[in-house]
Amino acid sequence: MLDCAAPMAAQILDGKSLAATTRAALKQKVDALVQRGVRPGLSVLIAGDDPASKVYVRNKTLAAKEIGVRSELIELPGSVSEQQLLDQVAKLNANREVHGILVQLPLPKHIDSARVLETIAPAKDVDGFHEANLGALMAGRPGVVPCTPLGCMRLIEHAGVQIAGRHAVVLGRSNIVGKPVAMLLLQKDATVTICHSKTPELAAVTREADILVAAVGRAKLVGAAMVKPGACVIDVGINRLPDGKLAGDVDYDAVKQVAGWITPVPGGVGPMTIAMLLENCLSAAAREKSAS
Numbered sequence: 557m558l559d560c561a562a563p564m565a566a567q568i569l570d571g572k573s574l575a576a577t578t579r580a581a582l583k584q585k586v587d588a589l590v591q592r593g594v595r596p597g598l599s600v601l602i603a604g605d606d607p608a609s610k611v612y613v614r615n616k617t618l619a620a621k622e623i624g625v626r627s628e629l630i631e632l633p634g635s636v637s638e639q640q641l642l643d644q645v646a647k648l649n650a651n652r653e654v655h656g657i658l659v660q661l662p663l664p665k666h667i668d669s670a671r672v673l674e675t676i677a678p679a680k681d682v683d684g685f686h687e688a689n690l691g692a693l694m695a696g697r698p699g700v701v702p703c704t705p706l707g708c709m710r711l712i713e714h715a716g717v718q719i720a721g722r723h724a725v726v727l728g729r730s731n732i733v734g735k736p737v738a739m740l741l742l743q744k745d746a747t748v749t750i751c752h753s754k755t756p757e758l759a760a761v762t763r764e765a766d767i768l769v770a771a772v773g774r775a776k777l778v779g780a781a782m783v784k785p786g787a788c789v790i791d792v793g794i795n796r797l798p799d800g801k802l803a804g805d806v807d808y809d810a811v812k813q814v815a816g817w818i819t820p821v822p823g824g825v826g827p828m829t830i831a832m833l834l835e836n837c838l839s840a841a842a843r844e845k846s847a848s
């Protein structure tokens with residue numbers, strides 16, 4: 557077991573490569589499920605023309621197809637009514653060939669996203685955003701775990717970084733990343749601090765972190781002076797710079813001189829998010845098969 561405190565040049569946590577290995581293992585599971593008479597099915601719903609969302613959903617459905625998951629992309633106009641969207645989700649809930657339903661966020665402003673997410677059958681909620689699944693995570697009971705937080709944990713675990721007894725600091729308290737990743741770290745016996753926009757003296761807190769997860773949405777917010785030497789730094793942020801390039805919430809070039817482990821952006825958490833989505837979809841299909 558490697559030790560967070562050991563000083564060393566940062567090792568790059570290659571999410572692209574870990575995601576490829578994960579997808580290859582998942583493909584074998586799909587083949588096994590197909591042998592048992594079930595082909596996992598994923599339906600992705602998108603409403604509107606947000607270009608970034610369109611790229612994300614295309615990547616998700618393509619990745620699903622590549623491992624043999626039956627995937628469909630349902631594209632609705634930005635003018636779709638909330639009721640039409642709810643009806644569409646209800647149809648997918650009732651369709652036995654669909655094991656996973658994902659509604660791409662953000663939804664158009666006139667639609668109550670929470671209401672839509674709560675309409676997805678919890679067992680098919682492969683994003684893990686339904687309150688039943690978030691509640692299960694909070695209570696430490698089985699449920700669907702949100703993909704990005706799960707991907708963060710896989711990266712940390714794959715690196716062999718000790719979690720139990722370590723101080724983990726999470727920047728960001730959203731329901732889809734910050735809070736669930738904090739819960740997962742807590743479940744693995746880390747001592748967890750959650751920071752947000754009202755946290756004073758942020759650097760003083762982050763410098764205490766053996767494991768630092770940044771999920772803020774502010775390009776290069778985390779500089780080298782905010783990082784404890786040897787820490788494991790997981791960068792969830794995806795930010796578009798004025799020159800069009802992508803940057804994380806961490807100043808990668810500076811922090812990699814200090815950290816023990818670091819995820820790049822792109823190529824870190826992003827690919828793992830998609831791999832975990834596929835894993836959640838397969839688990840949903842396997843559960844449905846066992847129950848039938």
Ligand code: NAP
Binds near residue numbers: 728731752753794826
């Ligand atoms: P979000 O809902 O906007 O939440 C951002 C959080 O950061 C909030 O809790 C906010 O605090 C906090 N925050 C904002 N400015 C801060 C500051 N200066 N100091 C400390 N905390 C600050 O964002 P999200 O959905 O969690 O996403 C976070 C980032 O991850 C975004 O860049 C997003 O694109 C990216 N993301 C990536 C993936 C992936 O697959 N790689 C998946 C999901 C999201 P308050 O609560 O006080 O406002």
